[in-house]
Amino acid sequence: MKTEVYSWRVSADLKTDLEREARRRKISLSAALDRAAQEWLKNRTGDPDDAARQQPLQRAAAACFGKFAGGNPRRAESARQTLQERLRRKHAR
Numbered sequence: 665m666k667t668e669v670y671s672w673r674v675s676a677d678l679k680t681d682l683e684r685e686a687r688r689r690k691i692s693l694s695a696a697l698d699r700a701a702q703e704w705l706k707n708r709t710g711d712p713d714d715a716a717r718q719q720p721l722q723r724a725a726a727a728c729f730g731k732f733a734g735g736n737p738r739r740a741e742s743a744r745q746t747l748q749e750r751l752r753r754k755h756a757r
Contacts, residue, residue: 674682686696
């Protein structure tokens with residue numbers, strides 16, 4: 665038995681699509697939304713503990729990736745300026 669109410673705003677297009685799908689399946693809009701919510705909960709990935717389990721795995725994997733050797737440890741800080749200079753040179757007349 666349903667006793668709780670939940671409401672939210674959706675775009676007109678989404679509402680139309682939901683109503684059309686409910687009619688196609690010959691069910692009420694609320695039944696279609698119930699099914700969608702139940703399916704989403706059933707198929708969701710990950711759990712709160714998953715992040716804690718993933719961190720050591722990611723650290724171990726990162727150790728195997730290697731690094732790029734570019735010779736400029738401050739490259740990220742000057743990337744915009746460098747790119748603008750290259751574009752100016754390329755498109756200079």
